[in-house]
Amino acid sequence: xxxxxxxxxxxxxxxxxxxxxxxxxxxxxxxxxxxxxxxxxxxxxxxxxxxxxxxxxxxxxxxxxxxxxxxxxxxxxxxxxxxxxxxxxxxxxxxxxxxxxxxxxxxxxxxxxxxxxxxxxxxxxxxxxxxxx
Numbered sequence: 001x002x003x004x005x006x007x008x009x010x011x012x013x014x015x016x017x018x019x020x021x022x023x024x025x026x027x028x029x030x031x032x033x034x035x036x037x038x039x040x041x042x043x044x045x046x047x048x049x050x051x052x053x054x055x056x057x058x059x060x061x062x063x064x065x066x067x068x069x070x071x072x073x074x075x076x077x078x079x080x081x082x083x084x085x086x087x088x089x090x091x092x093x094x095x096x097x098x099x100x101x102x103x104x105x106x107x108x109x110x111x112x113x114x115x116x117x118x119x120x121x122x123x124x125x126x127x128x129x130x131x132x133x
Contacts, residue, residue, distance in 0.1 A: 038083035039109035045126040051119055056126060065089055080105075085112070 041059060048057040048067065057067040065078040065087055076089030076098075085103040090096070103121050105112040111122040 038081075039105040039107055039112075040080045040083070041085050041105065041109055041123065046123040047126050048121075048123045050114070050121055057123065084115075 043059045043061040046057045046059065047054050049055075050069075053070060055067050055069045057065075059065060059078050063077050063079060065074075065076040067074045067089070073092045074089045075092055076087060078085065078087045080086070083105050085105060086100075087102070088098055088100045090098045102115045103112040104115050110124065111120075113119065114121050
């Protein structure tokens, strides 16, 4: 009767010579890291701060935009994609005076910078009274 060492040693030598060394199994590869979703702004009533002035702002679900800037009503459209809020707006009294601006949103979506001027911009949820989205 042969001992275990007498049988295992020639088998191991054969496997090693064939390039099949015995080893522990390789660890499973990790799945790719998920990227966090881009910040976004949801339809709601807000108080927007632009260039240091607060104004009531409404972002409607269908893409309509309205704000009361320094007592003057403005309307327009908005969209938010890939972390950028894009607005086209005009004074209600002068629809031909279209102003387009974009905000590169910060991680929380409630603060950002106006592009390309890099001025500070922020919004906060508006109090419930006074209308809404």
